[in-house]
Amino acid sequence: MPRQYIRRKTRGSSDPDLPAAIIAHLFDEALPAECDPFLSLNLRFPRPGEAIWNGQSIEAIWRDYGAEVVAQWIADKPGTRPALWWSYTAPEPRQRIGGSGTPRSDVFAYAPSLDYGAPADWITADDLTTWPRLKCAAYDDVDPPTFEAQAAYLARHKLFLPGERRRLRPDSLEPVALADTAER
Numbered sequence: 001m002p003r004q005y006i007r008r009k010t011r012g013s014s015d016p017d018l019p020a021a022i023i024a025h026l027f028d029e030a031l032p033a034e035c036d037p038f039l040s041l042n043l044r045f046p047r048p049g050e051a052i053w054n055g056q057s058i059e060a061i062w063r064d065y066g067a068e069v070v071a072q073w074i075a076d077k078p079g080t081r082p083a084l085w086w087s088y089t090a091p092e093p094r095q096r097i098g099g100s101g102t103p104r105s106d107v108f109a110y111a112p113s114l115d116y117g118a119p120a121d122w123i124t125a126d127d128l129t130t131w132p133r134l135k136c137a138a139y140d141d142v143d144p145p146t147f148e149a150q151a152a153y154l155a156r157h158k159l160f161l162p163g164e165r166r167r168l169r170p171d172s173l174e175p176v177a178l179a180d181t182a183e184r
Contacts, residue, residue, distance in 0.1 A: 022053055022061060026069045028082045062088045071161065078167040079151030079160075086117045093117050094153050097175040099145035102136035118147045118178060144177045 018026075021035040025043045042052040049057050056064075062084045073082055081090070094117035103119035104127075105112040113120040122139035139145070151172040154160050 018061070018065070019053060022058075025058070026062070026065060026082065026084060027073065058084070059088050074161055074164050074167075078164045079149070079154060079169075079172045081116075081150060081154075083116060086114065090117055090153075091157060093119075094147045094150070095156075097146045097148060099177065100137045100140035100143045101145045101178070102138070107134060107136055116150065117153065119145075122178075139178075144179060146175045146177050149173055149176050 019039070021031045021039055021043065024031050031040050031043065039052060042050065043058065046052070046058045048059070052058055053061065062069075066085060066089060070081060070085060073080070093112070093114055096118075102123040103112065104110050104121040104123055105119065107123055110121065122145070123134065123136055125138045128134055128136075128138050148156070149172060151165075151168055152175075155165070155173065
């Protein structure tokens with residue numbers, strides 16, 4: 001994807017431009033090699049409400065720039081959204097369609113951890129060996145959990161931007177296996 005450009009959303013003319021690392025993060029791109037290590041850590045593992053740049057949290061930055069990011073994003077990837085959209089804009093997680101496995105948050109006292117609207121942490125066969133009293137299914141590579149495609153989610157919630165739906169690939173609405181959830 002070509003380097004994205006974010007117009008300055010100023011509250012006052014003295015607001016600085018977003019750092020390249022934050023722009024890369026907004027667009028799911030690799031962080032620049034020269035990225036400050038503390039900024040990199042805060043982008044990868046954000047704490048709710050913690051200021052990471054110019055007194056703003058990543059959530060506040062997304063609120064300011066998210067609509068512009070999504071508008072640019074769908075030019076190349078219609079029917080999908082970047083990770084931060086799923087973290088801060090999506091109304092709910094994606095629907096599970098089938099497959100085997102149990103999210104860790106369904107069994108343990110964990111907050112749900114989601115990637116692109118689908119659970120990221122799953123009970124493994126090792127967990128069932130360690131905790132034999134668990135009565136649930138482990139993640140199965142042969143029959144992985146499947147979820148609605150991002151495009152199907154957007155359609156269900158009527159979240160397509162103008163002209164986006166007609167640019168979808170023919171398979172964009174098909175359910176996706178967990179390993180593919182970021183792709184569609």
